[in-house]
Amino acid sequence: MRPGNLLTARQMTVAWTLMVLIALLAWLLVAEQAGGMGVGAGTMGMSLPLFLLLWVVMMIAMMFPSMAPVAVTWVRGIGRQSSGAARAARIAQFTSGYLIAWTAYGLLTYGILVGTGNLVAGHPQAGRWIGAGAFLLAGLQQVGPLKDMCLTHCRSPMGQLVRYAGFRPWARDLRVGLHHGLYCVGCCWGLMIVLIPLGTMNIAAMAAVSVVILVEKLWRLGPLFSVAVGAVFLVLAVLAPFQSWLLPGLEPSAPMDEMG
Numbered sequence: 635m636r637p638g639n640l641l642t643a644r645q646m647t648v649a650w651t652l653m654v655l656i657a658l659l660a661w662l663l664v665a666e667q668a669g670g671m672g673v674g675a676g677t678m679g680m681s682l683p684l685f686l687l688l689w690v691v692m693m694i695a696m697m698f699p700s701m702a703p704v705a706v707t708w709v710r711g712i713g714r715q716s717s718g719a720a721r722a723a724r725i726a727q728f729t730s731g732y733l734i735a736w737t738a739y740g741l742l743t744y745g746i747l748v749g750t751g752n753l754v755a756g757h758p759q760a761g762r763w764i765g766a767g768a769f770l771l772a773g774l775q776q777v778g779p780l781k782d783m784c785l786t787h788c789r790s791p792m793g794q795l796v797r798y799a800g801f802r803p804w805a806r807d808l809r810v811g812l813h814h815g816l817y818c819v820g821c822c823w824g825l826m827i828v829l830i831p832l833g834t835m836n837i838a839a840m841a842a843v844s845v846v847i848l849v850e851k852l853w854r855l856g857p858l859f860s861v862a863v864g865a866v867f868l869v870l871a872v873l874a875p876f877q878s879w880l881l882p883g884l885e886p887s888a889p890m891d892e893m894g
Contacts, residue, residue, distance in 0.1 A: 660695035673833035676751015731811025761884030765831035775824030776864025784821035833883030
């Protein structure tokens with residue numbers, strides 16, 4: 635291993651492979667659960683704890699491949715400073731911090747789903763305008779300054795990771811994960827918003843959003859691609875009030891008593 639490297643090539647391969655396998659396992663769990671739920675408005679009868687559990691699994695499936703460069707880079711530093719159980723504990727803290735950020739966003743999403751579900755149940759035509767608003771909000775976020783700032787962080791994490799090294803030791807890995815997770819939420823919250831009209835448990839929509847996130851963060855033309863996706867969302871915002879097929883996630887659905 636060269637002095638400038640913190641992990642050998644073999645260790646890097648193992649780290650990337652592990653991230654992909656975790657994401658694939660999460661996709662299998664989500665697909666199995668979604669298969670028995672269908673697509674509908676609101677929370678589809680899910681309690682808050684159950685929704686958050688599924689939400690965290692969804693975030694692991696959708697976000698882990700795109701955040702792998704940051705995770706592997708930080709784990710390099712962890713691997714240089716610790717080993718064994720201490721290393722595992724620090725990696726767990728980093729991962730937990732990242733997922734805490736997305737869990738907080740999941741709480742907000744649950745509240746939105748409760749509100750939109752109740753509104754659509756009482757006024758089915760409202761779904762068209764909710765969908766248009768969601769696509770409009772997502773489109774504006776894609777081309778706005780917050781998206782650009784957060785995407786820059788996610789695409790070029792080294793400067794931030796060097797700064798993280800100066801954090802005080804207390805729960806540093808947890809705070810690093812949380813900090814990066816908040817940037818990730820800032821980058822991707824608009825893409826998650828489109829799952830309200832498309833269906834929160836719509837596997838095809840989730841997969842498409844995951845691909846968009848991966849391309850934005852890892853492709854050299856990711857920022858330009860992000861703007862193009864925003865333009866598509868703005869077009870969908872115009873079409874949504876007149877094309878109900880774009881809004882499967884805003885069709886009234888009966889409460890779900892139990893999940894298979």
